[in-house]
Amino acid sequence: MAVRPGDGEPRLSGRAPAAGEKAGTEPEPAVVPDQETGGTPARVPDVAIRRLPVYLRALEELRAEDHEIVSSADLAARTGYSSEQIRKDLAYFGAFGTRGVGYRIDVLVDRLRHILGLDREVSIALVGAGHLGTALARYNRTRHRDVRIVAIFDSDPARIGERIEGLEIQPADAMEAVIRRLGIRLAVIAVPAGAAQAVARRLVAAGVEAILNFAPVTLQVPPGVVVQNIDLTLELQSLAYYIRPEPATG
Incomplete structure (x- = not known):
């Protein structure tokens, strides 16, 4: 069965589902001028x-x-x-x-x-410099010019000061100040599930309006903040639907 691009795309969501509401409800459409x-x-x-x-x-x-x-x-x-x-x-x-x-x-x-707002450089903050975060930063810094990671944060003291594609990993304590100073409005969360909500709160407080979330957790964010979730496990589980068992032989 062929699947069109986008049939399994991660959703945009501005909030967590309310009690009794099915996860995956579409958010309000964006409003753009003619x-x-x-x-x-x-x-x-x-x-x-x-x-x-x-x-x-x-x-x-x-x-x-x-x-x-x-x-x-x-x-x-x-x-x-x-x-x-x-x-x-x-x-x-x-x-x-x-x-x-x-x-x-x-x-x-x-x-x-x-x-899409790509006629100007879009600055991104990356929170989490583990294996996933490091891979994301390397790919982004070498392949993209208009949507570009400009700040990386981590809570592991051993990683502070290391460089990924020329960009120094900064302590998580500096996150709000750096985001405000650079005017960053888009961020990527690549931290464990248990830390993701606290990170999201700090990002929003610093002025971030859009979050790409790789943590396997539903983030609670205020109205007006957009979250796009990418859960690799869920994506693989949904793809498993299309892999049918081999017919029995003999």
């Missing part, structure tokens, strides 16, 4: 927002291959989403293409980067 007129805001489902980086990556690949125009059908073939879904997602943000012609790749790349 990209063409600046007029009446459109309400954009978070699943549509999560698809935009997929479209952007495909477009950047096409541009690197010297393509100038792309149709929604071609973009669908690259991403695994239907052309109808792509057109619907883009329509939340205004008119981009020309009927019968398609989309100018350079224009659409610029527009999507602007919509």
